[in-house]
Amino acid sequence: MRTHDALGRATFHHIDYRPGTRPTEREIRWLRFIQRHGPQSSIYLHELTRDTHRDRDTSLRQMQKLRAGGFLMCPRQQRATENASFNPYIYELTSKARDWLEELGLAENTVRPTGHWVHQYMVSCITSSIDIALQRQGMGYIPAHKILERARTTISIDLGRKTLTPDALFGMDYGGLYRFYCLEADRGTEPKDSKAARKSYRSTIEDYSTLIGDKLYKKDYGLTAGMLLLYVFSSKANERRFLETVQATLGTRSAYILTQTIPGFHGFFRPPQLLSALMEKPWSRAGHEPFEIGAE
Structure with missing residues (x-):
């Protein structure tokens, strides 16, 4: 060496x-x-x-x-x-x-990513890119620990049949107007075309239907503003299959589920440049018009 x-x-x-x-x-x-x-x-x-x-x-x-x-x-x-x-x-x-x-x-007392190291780094790249973009626009990033300290709770949510733990939780302060986000990062390197894989996607979709669709987050996280789910992929094919599963599972009741694909994490990962597209380009939705999170 x-x-x-x-x-x-x-x-x-x-x-x-x-x-x-x-x-x-x-x-x-x-x-x-x-x-x-x-x-x-x-x-x-x-x-x-x-x-x-x-x-x-x-x-x-x-x-x-x-x-x-x-x-x-x-x-x-x-x-x-x-x-x-x-x-x-x-x-x-x-x-x-x-x-x-x-x-x-x-x-x-921050809430940092957990799990496999590359997954941690992928989540870190996503949240830090958003934080930097907000600073440049004169807006505020609200980290998970600030949300959880105020609500005196943890990031994990008891859904009764199971516990849901988002990969990240944060908020955006759009100059006095607020919106909050749960993040899921999917680095899956295998196409999600098997029944087992689609079942896994459906399970996650149903969990967030309870947390966000049924507005459980307002009670558990102590929030009054709206919340969206950001689902970030390393593969366009997996993103497409996920959106198909969202459409089949929720139909038009899925406006709060947003998706994008980012470079650098499919197969062998490579540290990406700042992920500016997260704030500058529209996010995809199943059965709804694309949505930009960079503007209130």
């Missing part, structure tokens, strides 16, 4: 420790963003603060500084990417970073 390249620079596997490193105000934004959403690529961290620091190379050096100072780490799972050595690094907080945020009173 190489610890330095031919020019003596750090590699993915090793970086020389730099004691005495203290994060700047900009770098604190990066740490808190990872704390909120989960693992972040260098692309997203740079985009987060591009409004005040436009030079990408400077951003990359500062991220390496935080890594050398023990605040950031590179999860080994990202090496499963296609052409891993040519992809941007994905960063995660270290225990030192979490302790440091705690000592400064900046730690939050």
